[in-house]
Amino acid sequence: MNFEDSSEPSQAELEQASDESSPMSDERYRLTHPSQIGTVLRDLAWQKCIVNVHARSGHDLVTTVLHVDPAARSFVFDWSRSETECEALLESSENAFSASLRGVPVNFVIGKPAATDFQGGPAFVASFPEKLYHFQRRRHFRARTLVTKGYSCELRTPKGQVMKLDIADLSLSGVGLRSKALGVEQLPSGAVLEKCVLDFRELGKLTVNLQVVGHWAVSSQNGGIYHFGCAFSSLDGRLENFLQRLVFQLELAHRG
Known part of the structure; x- marks a missing residue:
């Protein structure tokens, strides 16, 4: 895994929940x-x-x-x-x-x-x-993103198709992705996705492995929009520190 941090470090106290771990099926x-x-x-x-x-x-x-x-x-x-x-x-x-x-x-x-x-x-x-x-509460506080920012995730589906999805939210446990082009058949629960690139533009990029832990339709209009809940796999301490700062920055931007 690797990441590129284009922002200055920030110290933050993030809320954490003590609920059960992420599920494997809707x-x-x-x-x-x-x-x-x-x-x-x-x-x-x-x-x-x-x-x-x-x-x-x-x-x-x-x-x-x-x-x-x-x-x-x-x-x-x-x-x-x-x-x-x-x-x-x-x-x-x-x-x-x-x-x-x-x-x-x-x-x-x-x-x-x-x-x-x-x-x-x-x-x-x-x-x-x-x-x-x-849906169960995530283990960590989740920050929603601003749609206008254009944050995206480039990934390869289990069948080898390279796709770009919108980033809807982020936590220390995982990331929420949305797409009009992909359905549950292309990204089923349990699928492991390697070397996914999360692009937060001015805030930085990071490359991670993800596992799809849930999905649901958020809209049925114009073919539908699907939300995919994905959990991070094998994060090291340095990447977790970067994610913590990033989650805090996203929450500040959303509240602002």
């Missing part, structure tokens, strides 16, 4: 029991998490979970100021939800919601999804 995160699904939805409501909804028609809505009814196996989420967005969701047979709960990705899909009234205002109500993916 199915480890799949929840199907209504009580488990209800617990996650209640947490989303309690934490007032921002939830992104993507309708099959291509419309997007930003909302929050307002109320969860475990007995009825339904939940209420906030209305939109845009009537176009509301109509799109009410007519869509498939609506994909994505959120971050305490830094942990949550994804699920529902059918058509219905209009309802909640505490005197308009809202949506929908049945619990049949399954919900609640």
Whole structure:
């Protein structure tokens, strides 16, 4: 492994979590029991998490979970100021939800919601999804990247195809990659990718070995966008120090 550091060293205190290590399959995160699904939805409501909804028609809505009814196996989420967005969701047979709960990705899909009234205002109500993916917390703090920066990862797929993916986030444990061109068939869970080049432009480059530990669709529009969670393999101390500085710099840039 090698890396090229074009930035000055910075000292940082990074948050760390003590949860379990990275998973090897999305199915480890799949929840199907209504009580488990209800617990996650209640947490989303309690934490007032921002939830992104993507309708099959291509419309997007930003909302929050307002109320969860475990007995009825339904939940209420906030209305939109845009009537176009509301109509799109009410007519869509498939609506994909994505959120971050305490830094942990949550994804699920529902059918058509219905209009309802909640505490005197308009809202949506929908049945619990049949399954919900609640991804484990990473071992280390994860910094998201700014899309406008154009950070990328060049890698060779198991079939020998050289591809360039966007870098969505970075931690001391691994990196999140996104692509419109690659699907789960080209980068399946468990695949080992050697000599991947992570290019953070003005912040530097590094060459690492990665292993795909999970994947999910973040959008179904225009062929879909897939997110690939990848773990670092065999990092030495010097590279870890560089990653720590890099994660801190990315977080500062995102907050700024």
